């Protein structure tokens with residue numbers, strides 16, 4: 001049963017809040033889009049309810065009855081594989097008085113029993129039992145007592161998305177051209193897959209869009225991450241490690257950024273890397289203990305060692321799926337808004353599997369080395385970014401200085417190229433992706449989506 005959401009009619013529609021064309025212009029955006037609680041509130045419907053939002057990965061719920069708790073905007077969600085194997089995203093909310101049903105991060109359960117008054121629900125969302133039912137005159141078979149759930153849940157190669165919008169395009173159409181880089185990110189691994197590991201959980205006091213603005217920003221790297229860059233090069237024999245390709249004149253290098261539509265974009269640094277076995281590992285930044293692993297792999301695997309080391313090396317690409325998913329290095333990074341000026345950033349490490357049995361007992365060591373590389377940036381690099389986001393939010397408190405500029409690359413003949421498919425390509429330090437995605441954001445904020453939830457019958 002689909003249930004229309006009626007409360008939207010008692011709030012002002014997003015389209016009526018502002019003149020969005022005034023707030024989002026060709027070269028600049030107004031500070032209000034990062035600071036206004038009313039805009040944040042509208043985004044919960046127009047963005048987080050209306051587009052396909054990343055919820056989690058297949059490998060987090062491999063077995064029937066597995067679940068993880070997550071969020072869709074501010075809505076607490078239980079993402080699960082039900083007893084029949086179907087993936088569902090239940091609202092983590094009891095239909096009695098509204099308390100969350102599940103407070104754990106993950107587990108395996110065929111039912112959820114509300115901690116407040118003991119109503120129990122199957123993991124299909126159906127109400128199972130109510131304590132002391134004699135005290136009720138109602139018919140508990142009425143679907144309104146079953147847990148609300150996200151009506152459309154779909155996945156692409158292990159990445160699970162959900163939307164409350166019946167009018168959203170099919171997931172594959174929504175992802176569009178960004179599936180190419182996602183495929184390449186997966187296909188370099190055995191069996192074309194990764195398994196999600198533990199997460200590094202960070203939080204900053206700033207609007208969620210500041211992270212998405214930065215997700216493809218090649219302009220800040222040598223300035224904001226200077227200490228990491230210097231450390232990487234100081235510990236290496238040659239000064240070409242980690243993010244070194246941003247040194248000198250980064251726009252003259254082969255790397256580029258591309259906007260693929262619907263808010264998605266990627267920055268591809270792979271053309272800077274030598275195309276040979278071991279080429280990726282050669283530029284990997286130093287990590288404690290990695291020399292030992294490298295020597296051991298070379299001793300055990302001889303000529304094959306370079307391929308194995310490349311599996312541990314960080315893929316030099318940033319793939320950004322609007323509004324909340326980034327694949328970068330070997331990480332799955334998720335943006336999760338808490339309020340207009342607070343955001344969670346979660347970095348899930350990934351490991352590879354031995355799909356064709358060739359890695360054998362080296363698998364755990366490859367993944368251990370891969371984990372070292374994944375510990376590096378969230379600890380030594382992301383903190384620089386989060387400090388920037390917090391300082392932007394502080395700066396934007398200057399009410400009378402209204403505009404934020406994102407016009408790098410705009411108006412220079414031949415610099416930003418749009419192909420026949422509408423994909424936009426520009427040098428790596430350009431802000432073209434920012435201008436494109438924020439115009440998509442504006443289009444979404446002007447819309448009036450009719451969201452629904454689903455209940456089992």
Ligand code: FES
Nearest residue numbers: 094096097114117
């Ligand atoms: S709020 Fe869940 S049983 Fe009362």
Ligand SMILES: [Fe+2]
Nearest residue numbers: 221224225385
């Ligand atoms: Fe950064």
